[in-house]
Amino acid sequence: MKMIRAIVRPEAADKVTEALAQDGHYSLTKINVFGRGKQKGLTIGTIHYDEFPKIMIMMVVEDESVEEIVKIIKYKSYTGNYGDGKIFISSVDAVYTVRTGEDGL
Template sequence: MKLIRAIIRPEREEAVLGRLEAAGLFAVTKMPVLGRGKQRGIQVGPVHYDILSKSMLLLIVGEEEYPRAIAAIEQGAGTGHPGDGKIFVQEVSESYTIRTGTKETESVSE
């Protein structure tokens, strides 16, 4: 399993969620976050905005769903301009369903 953490422009959130649903990926957690990337904020006339609003999406997907999830996020979030965001991927070795206590594991093939 993979944990995908995507930091995207808030105005692209609905497009990304639509692409994920079209790819058959429905489970997602989203939250508003603040931050900046390599560009260190944005300059609008004489005003410099150091910290920008972004949206963070969290998904847990299987090995077979992973490429579809990355493609959906890139297609939905991309504008071709600086500040489109980043996607971070981590391995998840196990998860638990709180209601049932069921442990879910997925073998990681190397």
């Protein structure tokens, strides 16, 4: 199993999650976050914005779904401008469902 953490523009988040749902990927956690990337924020005139609001979409999925999910996230969150987002993938050792006590997704 893998954990996907995609940090996207707030205005892209619904497009991403709707497309993921259409492809059968429903389970997710969404978190409002603030962050910055390589540009260390953005200066407009005399004002420097250190961090920008983003939405982090977190999903734990089977390994074989990762490629498809990443493709959808990239496609739906792309504008071509700085700050479109970042996708991080990591391994997940264990998952438990509280209701059933079972392990696995």
